[in-house]
């Protein structure tokens with residue numbers, strides 16, 4: 001069942017709720033730090049069928065996911081402790097993110113649930129409270145490691161998701177952010193209580209009739225996701241057994257670097273200590289009369305003596321990237337040289353061909369998309385990097401794409417025309433990106449291109465020491481370029 005996360009509170013409930021909120025403690029931790037807390041060790045041990053689960057990899061073997069160990073939210077309320085982790089699967093679906101919530105009480109009774117969060121607006125970092133904005137739906141599935149509990153509780157879970165609507169004046173978003181340890185003003189904490197009913201816990205014993213009944217209920221909820229009545233108690237009347245226990249208490253955990261991608265760059269730099277100097281050296285070659293390029297592929301480890309390889313220069317003075325490399329690319333860097341392809345100078349930023357090449361490589365399965373960084377250093381003195389946030393978005397860009405076309409292929413002509421029009425508008429117009437255009441304006445044009453063509457990438461400007469990275473975004477209101485420095 002999907003229910004919108006939406007706060008609606010009746011006035012008579014406010015006092016009672018404030019009392020409830022004041023009693024909630026939220027703190028941050030890490031998996032390793034929690035292994036020093038006996039209460040947590042006991043709880044996580046119960047999740048393993050085979051052995052004490054004192055390693056996050058046990059989850060991978062038994063449940064098909066990995067715990068991201070760096071960020072854990074611990075919520076405590078009236079003797080119960082709730083540990084929330086973000087989890088990751090081998091194949092990530094970009095439409096949602098998932099949390100594991102472990103619910104344990106003072107006598108060690110433990111339950112665990114998977115929370116699937118489906119944003120209806122793009123996730124965005126919140127300046128306040130080290131958090132992020134979330135609007136969307138939540139779907140909860142109990143983990144049925146404990147048969148006794150599964151038989152007793154079965155299919156309905158009531159959960160309270162903590163949000164915070166405190167915002168500073170001047171900050172743009174009115175979307176509530178998820179509660180963090182810094183959200184300690186109970187007047188601004190809001191809880192969204194939802195009940196999810198699932199067939200998974202009941203297994204075959206529930207039968208088809210029950211399935212239909214829950215299915216119908218789910219449909220009626222789904223049809224009115226913005227109604228604002230996913231409030232406390234909703235669903236309890238139609239959800240047998242759901243209210244016998246206090247709700248599972250959680251606040252969403254999501255690695256913001258999946259939006260900002262700053263860490264993707266810094267981790268790669270840290271993994272390959274020689275990379276920075278290789279990039280600086282490459283950036284110094286823009287006065288050559290041809291492009292230069294380097295790359296790192298997935299075969300390279302931190303121990304590889306020379307992870308950086310050279311991209312050959314092709315006949316037109318542009319780099320000749322191998323579309324069928326033995327290992328996926330994790331980094332490609334190239335120059336836009338002073339003469340450019342036609343001798344009149346160069347683009348100060350990535351070209352549409354650059355984007356098409358990466359898109360093509362994704363289609364061919366040759367990009368390690370999660371860790372991939374793509375650089376360009378130009379004769380205009382500009383330095384940029386991009387990372388991939390949405391693989392399927394960038395993958396779709398190159399269309400029709402090079403040699404992939406079989407004879408008789410029917411093309412989606414509106415799509416072809418739409419992409420061509422976007423490229424035309426970005427690069428071929430007088431005010432577009434061309435060899436003589438103003439690099440400051442090019443930046444803005446390219447950011448517009450990212451948005452319009454739905455490239456699913458982040459753009460960074462880089463200083464000449466390859467140390468300071470600033471994420472570039474378009475202010476949605478003023479359309480000006482905003483720079484957000486990466487902190488690490």
Ligand SMILES: [Zn+2]
Nearest residue numbers: 129164166183
């Ligand atoms: Zn807050």
Ligand SMILES: [Zn+2]
Nearest residue numbers: 350351354376
């Ligand atoms: Zn290029």
